[in-house]
Amino acid sequence: MSDLLKLDGIETYIGQYHILQGVSLEVKKGEVTVLLGRNGAGKTTTLRTIMGLNPASKGLITFKGEAIQKLPTYTVAKKGIGYVPEDQGIFAGLSVEENMKVAMQKDDAETRARMDYILDLFPDLKNFWKKPGGLLSGGQKQMLSIARAYINNNELLLIDEPSKGLAPIVVEKVMESIVQMKDRTTIVLVEQNFMMASTIGDRFYIIDDGRTVSNGHMKQLKQDTELRKKYLGIA
């Protein structure tokens, strides 16, 4: 299996703060790679750096064999990477339909097929089609954000803490949908919710203090209580 995305020795500064001090990871096509770690470890910044929102000061990022670390955000997105940020980034004053329209880069048969698929997956969006995004519940916003990232033919989705602040039953729904999407796209997931992460993740990377400190198959992490305790603070 080939590396869809590769990070090599990535360092990122936000202002004068050295947030990422050496992040290296490989994302294999078709898998769900989970980024784990404590609060403030740098997981969100890693995703933002891939997207170019906080450009890397050092290191290499390769996507489909092409170096992207110096590209502006919109170019990175157009190369086929979708981003679902921590706060969902919903345009509150725009309707669900308009939110989707902003995201849609083309209006061809393929895109419409994807639209049908995603609306089947998230029927709530159909119901709220003309309503302003700001009126959606937390779970619905999450679904909209994922739908937006999915609507273009993106080969990679970066999803940041989708379960945050959601009721368990909604988390389950979101989980199911991510699992369903696995065969259509590759996913990098940042998740604090270990149950969710361990259920749907194939591979994991642990980020601590801005560095990647451990990685492997999810099976290993489920068995390694020492590792979990050390970096994630959970048993």
Place this chain on the structure above:
Amino acid sequence: MDVLLNLSLNGLATGMLIFLLAAGLTLIFGLMDVLNFAHGGLFAWGAYSGIWIYSQTGSFFIGIFGAVLVGFILGILTEKWIIKPVYGNHVQQILITLGLMLVLSEMLKVIWGPNQISATPPSYLAGSWEIGGVIIIKYRLFIIFVGLLVFAAVQYMLSKTKIGLVVRAGVMNKEMVQALGINIKRVFMFVFMIGAGMAALSGVLLGPYSGVIHAEMGLEFAILAFIVVVIGGMGSFKGSLLAAALVGLSGSFMAYYVPDLALAANMLLMAIVLVFRPQGLFGMKG
């Protein structure tokens, strides 16, 4: 009755002119977080170039067209050379746009001389109608008409076109628009250009209305535009129309009844808004 109607029309006409200026400011601020202190300069350039073209060609409409074109060009150049280099740094950006305002006003004096230039409306727009014993000045109606037309056009663009959608989305969340694959810098250029065009239009329309144009007019009107932007709400297109109408009407009525307090009344409004609702009546940003 006659007086009331005339004051109202006067107020609305002035309001439309201020709206054209303020609308550009508010959209630019809403989208780019840039407060263009040079907007008044674009306004003055619109006035001078428009009136000059009118005097050279004899056609007022070619003058208007030319003024808007000048506005577009100056807008693009300003965004590219002045705003872009200092993007992100508020202090630098505020300082630099004021500097540009200064240079623009002075350039006008270099090209057209420091004296006032008179401007009159074309014959078919001059004079007034008498309807039911009430006298209505044609040019005022013309301004109101043009203003509403521009409002409708831009509103249509904002709500029904893709780029309008992107602009509205960008006002809410610039980063996300970029993350969805849209080059927001190009959208900035577009919005700035439109704003500049509207400012220039306002200038060329004002010329025949007030009868004279002078290099300082940019600053005077810019102050009113700022008041409107604050009252209407930074980033709210509709807000700028309503606030402009409000400011125009209040100015018109005050000027008639209590002339010396006109500007003070508007300032008081602005102060009240700043204290109680700094995001303005319709604003989306604080």
Place this chain on the structure above:
Amino acid sequence: MNWIRNNRMNGIYLIIAAFLLLLPFVHDSRSLFILLTQIFIFSIFAMSYDLLLGYTGIVSFGHAMYFGIGAYCIGIFMKRFEPTTPNFVLAIMTTILLTAVISFFVGLLTLRLKSHFYAMLTLSLSGLFLVLAEKWRTLTYGNDGFTFRVPDFLKDRTDFYLICLICMVLVFFILKRFTNSPLGRVLQAIRENEQRTESLGYQVLHYKIIASIFSGVIAGIAGILYSISLRFVNTSVFTMDITLDALLMTIIGGVGTLVGAIIGAGLIEFAHHWLTALAKEHWIFERWIIFFGIIYILAVMFFPLGIVGSLKNFKWKRAKQTSVVKKEEELAR
């Protein structure tokens, strides 16, 4: 190290001040002294602006307002009442009170919002004051303005020159001490990173208002000196031109350095004087301000530190390099 360097700079300043002090006793050019007096007055004005912009990071577009208040206050007092010393003092106190109160309210209203609001409000307010001065003819004689007599002790040109010089030096040293004081350091922290300063527990708004008040009062005093120097005041003291002067002087001279404001004032006043003379020969020089406007834009873009700032930066970098080299040499041994 710093102490020695600071004292060296202070020493240089004192020498220059002494030179300027003795100048009238050895030289006798009336126009030169008038020019120098203007430079001193505008230095005070520019320094007050630097306090806001350079040290606290606040952009004001209405500084002419405080300047004009001072100018009119003294004029009105001297015209309406007898030009005596007690009335003079009264005028100064009124100016200080007015400028302090206004700058307090303006600050309170807008400093808690984004920088754009303060800039807009001050712009609009000074426009308001201009209109006020034009219309309140009974008090201000409108656009024409009025002349007035000054108290005896200010009548002599040389005396006035010395008074302005001393005022400037005083303001300079007071502001220098102020900006180096704990309060002043908080202001600089606010300029660098307002959020951080706030999160450290400082009531940022209070500090900003203090800076605003201090700055406004000093600007008012500059205004007083200005109209005394002319013995005349009209609406020009409230115009945008005056605010622009402050802007140009501080930016080109060097923000955040105080001495930069003085150098900027010197440059602009010199240019004004020299180019106005040249304007009589060729009209293009009347538009000299475009030239400065362009320099200003370039300065904001490429040399935000201005003349003095860039020099200091250059020296500091050189010093750093030599100390790095020295350290390496030491380690090599």
